[in-house]
Amino acid sequence: MEVSTKKAFAGALLAIVINSFISTFLSMILRTGVDSSVVTTYRFFLVSLVMLPMAFSRKSYRENLHSISSRVWVLFLIYCFTKAGGFILWAEGLRLGAPAFTMTTLSNMQPIFVVVLLYVLFREKTSLRSLGGIFVCLIGVTIIGVDNVSSLGSAAAMIVIVIDCVCNALNNIFGRRVRQTMELIPMMGISYFLAGIISLVYALIQGASFYIPKEAILPLLGVSLICTLIGHSLNIWSLKYIKSVTVSVLSLLSPFCTAISAYFLLGEVPKPIVFLGAAFMIAGLLLYQRAEVKAAHEKAEAKQ
Secondary structure, three states: OOOOHHHHHHHHHHHHHHHOOHHHHHHHHHOOOOOHHHHHHHHHHHHHHHHHHHHOOOHHHHHHHHHOOHHHHHHHHHHHHHHHHHHHHHHHHHHOOOOHHHHHHHHHHHHHHHHHHHHHHHOOOOOHHHHHHHHHHHHHHHHHHHOOHHHOOOHHHHHHHHHHHHHHHHHHHHHHHHHOOOOHHHHHHHHHHHHHHHHHHHHHHHOOOOOOOHHHHHHHHHHHHHHHHHHHHHHHHHOOOOOHHHHHHHHHHHHHHHHHHHHHHHOOOOOOHHHHHHHHHHHHHHHHHHHHHHHHHHHHHHHO
8 A cells, every 4th residue: 555755754754743752751761760771672662572483473574685686684783783872872872961952852863864874875965945944943953952052961961862863864764775675574573682782782881780679560561562662663663755855844842742741740840031042943844844845846947
């Protein structure tokens, strides 16, 4: 069945709303003293318990995996490593003192890295009109983020956020490349399992404790089975139908959603300047989407 761009766009937006709870849930877990790599390990394995059996449940999935070239498998392994790295770094940034809202806001530097890396790795260009929309969105991110930078625990938290943005940008790019060949369910099941192994090895090297306090169980289930299983699945699904940069730009709405969840679950109260930043983000998103639609029409007309 052919999936329209509008449906993929709606799926990506829903993923943003669901994923806006990630930082809030992770903050609740980390406050109990659980190590960031341990949280990530449990998170991956809980999801893979659901998804991995499904990855081999159908003949079509097994045939799809058998038909994948070695080049795509290499891209897939890179995708798994960047997934594990991004998840661990996100939790580590929160552990180092970045509030949930601030972490989500500053992580939206990702579109810059996506645009740059797409050009460096694949010579894929983004139109000037689309870049204009991204720029307006980033003004909104800057407005919201600049007032919160001082709340970061240390310069280490800022460095972690930047590296996390690079990992997530690479994960976004390679995920879209792999998604063009690999079916969604096998891609999810195998990637979460392999990323879990990567996280487990990292946690064991650190000598981290795998004990989970009772008060961390519910938020762990929430971040694993709601945010990761549903939210990230929607994000991966949408990558087959819309561009990596589009997904990254949509993520610029996540700070506004995170502000709501952080307020009710963590007591974090965003300042009025948040609404000004949100207005810029929405305006930039609309400009970007309009530019992408226009570019798609022009490309279609040129083929006729």
